[in-house]
Amino acid sequence: MSRDAAKAVTPAYSIDVRDTRCPLTFVHVKVGLDAIRVGQVLEVFLSEGEQIQDVPRSLKEEGHRVLKVRREGDRFRVLVRRGKK
């Protein structure tokens, strides 16, 4: 595995925002992104429904790169690489 690929799957920080409601959910995701540097990866746990529908889309709109979305039981694990914003 190349160094870059290893970085892609190694989160620098992890947050679980399943107990929050829109739009505060995305505020907490932004706080998580603020805790890491540009290029680092954030792990976010989201719930089914509005959260998994909206958060990855909003992350892309803000210039971040969603690397992976995987269902884990009743939750979703999302890996996002921080962009410049």
Place this chain on the structure above:
Amino acid sequence: MKSRQLTAADLDRYSRHILLPQVGVDGQRRLSQSSALVVGAGGLGSAALAYLAAAGVGRLGIVDGDRVELSNLNRQVFYPSAAVGRPKAEAARDAIAALNPACEVTVIGRRLTGKDVRLAVRGWDVVLDCADNFPTRFIVSDACWLEKAPLVTAGILGFEGQLFTVLPGGASPCYRCLIPGPPADRFAAPCGQAGVFGPAVGVLGTLQAAEAVKVLLGIGYGFERRLFVFDALKGRFRVLDRVADPACALCGPGATITDVVEYRVTCCPGGVCGPDGCCTPAETPAKSTKRVKKSAPKRGRKGRQGHDARQKTRRRHAH
């Protein structure tokens, strides 16, 4: 707001700003560490203060030597009726505390003078000129230029108002490029025309807060090279270009002003009001100040819009 970290309550309170990509967590934190001085806590100032406090600007300064009067309350919506008679700066401080207790407030409960204005504006990240008189406007704008403090200035009379921003260090024309000196009698508003449309004051004061927050965050496109003109009666907003005046006595190559120049208004308030206007300014530099060169500023190579911006500004910037 002294803490650098945003609390869970902060995230909730400022969530609608944090969600804006141009603000975000970092911008909100920056606001909490920023400061703004508001000169004049009347209609413009109280609207501006409310939005600056609500936005989470960490430190606010209020300058006002007046007391709340009943006649203020058609436009100064920050003050309850019970505040009538109270020192305005103190009433504003209490209103801010009720709105956002995290804001640290400094009160200067008197009118600034040519002697203390430079010290008063020094160290603030942005200054808002919300004064209701030309002498204060000139000492504040001179002081901001000399102390390199960003200035957001607005003025309104009747239904019409205007706003612009002055950034130090050559980033914009200075205040005097647009308004070289106080208006002559024929441009000054007589007391009988001192009416002011309350909601229009709120528009301008709120816009001052918006521009100040943008300056603090370093985002967007402001009025540092433009003039915003608002006519509430006609429902008209206009934006005119502002250009530097090569003959400007404050920022031009032959500048003669090296310290603030304090003007005195000979009558209003407390003078004899005539039917044709009474606000005759008399230039009386403070003890330490240099005199302005007497020759009228030349207009230089200005575009038509710059010329127009000046013409429109003279009278309305009085309040």
